[in-house]
Amino acid sequence: MEAVKDVRDEPGPVAEEASAPEAAPVPGEVSEVAAGPTERRLHPVTPLRRAWAPVAVIAGWAVHDPDQAQRQLTRLTTMTLTAVLVAAVLGAALYGFLSWWFTHFAVTDTELRIRTGLVFRRTAHIRLERLQAVDVTQPLLARVAGVAKLKLDVVGTDKKDELAYLGQEEARVLRAELLARAAGFAPETAHEVGEAPVQRLLHVPAGVLAVSLVLTGATWGTLAAALVVPPLLWFATHSVWTVLATALPLLGAAGASSVGRFVGEYDWTVGESPDGLRIDHGLLDRTHETVPPGRVQTVRIVEPLLWRRRGWVRVELDVAGSSNSVLVPVAPREVADAVIARVLPGVTVPTSLARPPRRAGWCVPFWWRGYGLAVTDTVFVARHGLLRRSIALVPHAKVQSVRLEQGPWQRHKGLADVRVDTGANKTVTARLRDATEAAELLYGQADRSRTGRREARPDRWMA
């Protein structure tokens, strides 16, 4: 499979080939030893991120069961309380320190190794040629402390396989080095290549972002729910706890879909560099994503009803093993098309998509008009949705398998669905096509995906 991981219970050969792991160099210092990978530690600020854990546990318990918590608290003297608190904080600090002390990482010619674990040793080998994306994120507190989190997206990686935290500058240097190695630069020069120059493609102004969020149905829907449901519940039950238990999540959802999205998508910048696509965004938490060339599996152009008059669209993309999905939160259609042309080289978004035959109305009344399909030399394009239109593009080279499905009622009407599966676990469906057309499409798509792959760029894009 993609991620070559290795879980071991004992140190094993990895620890042995590391050069003097006990005398690991000071974090932030890149020692340039040609022989063998140099193991490094994370930034010394790292242990602090776990220090709040016991406090959170106590707070969670108190919120979960407030009456009992109060009773317990009154019974305790101040003395025992402080003792418990001090012990908890010390325990957390010790745990944080030990987990930091026993976490090492090293960059070799072909992989990034992360060695963690005090009792259960775990070594993750992340192969750089399988790299799908690199993210450098800085939560608000990390920005204050001047540190950053570095995450490599490879199919199969999980949350444990991120480097948190590194010094700000160290993270940037490491990202450049990892990308250079993944691109196939000679190993000796990889850490001298440095950051690839970035050419800015698009910047979303704050005003446009705010207007686009105001014009989004989800914002108003959650807001309305948060304002209407709690009073109704109050009339029905007269119980403060029930009202609070429903109002808080609802308010949270409303906040997340309006203010939260604005804060997250503020100052959205898309750039292009030889290393791939650069996406930077965030007001409080800053995120810098890099998607190397040829990693994009699917691109979706979403057009909500209220945006249509202004000609705005939202562009989403899928990369295997990555959770990030937004490419452009809001932009005029032409600008979005220009960005897509850079993301998927040689692809133009087709303007006219073929609708299903009229008899499709018997299968899906009214909404059948939203479905559409177009197949060009490079992409498979399917549209769905009538009010909120969504167009999905899949490069032929990214198709993993093709399926044709036909239910009894569809067969009666001579219609069939064609589904195209991609490596990002997304399936794009062309619904309600004519049955003979669908059968041709099934075999044709299998052929196109095979030839498309042959012409695709290599995994090591600079090699």
Place this chain on the structure above:
Amino acid sequence: METGTSENAGQTAGQAAGEPVWIGLPPGLLRMRRLLLVVWLGLLTVGTGLLLGLLAGPGWAAFALLPLAVLLWGWPMLGRNWRSWRYAERADDLLISRGVLWQEETVVPYGRMQLVEVTSGPVERHFGLSSVQLHTAAAATDARIPGLDPAEAERLRDRLTELGEARSAGL
């Protein structure tokens, strides 16, 4: 639709792009499924008939006809479903077709295969059957061929692995 069991039909490696040569499933799978159906529903029929007849009166024992009806209906249904399953090895991809009312046809290019799995549960093993399951990088890919002869399953696995290596293409 009706394709008998022809073990060697798919061996022609250089199969041209023309009509694919479909291979049906061996009758062992149908035998196993029908036997399981008869055993479970037969037991259920007898069990409900006896219990209700003894405890609630002979009139109530008529409820035992319900599982019997399911059994009689299921017998030909299993046959239809079994006949609908078939697969074909083309030059560059594997086709799997199945389903009677809800038909599904899957095309998996050999180069996209990440893993080929041959499994055989205790009941399947007793009847001398194995299943072959193909995995690609997309979890949605549902390519499984149940109830093959172990020899055919192994031949298919080896051939798929070999072709997959020759045409390998990652994500």
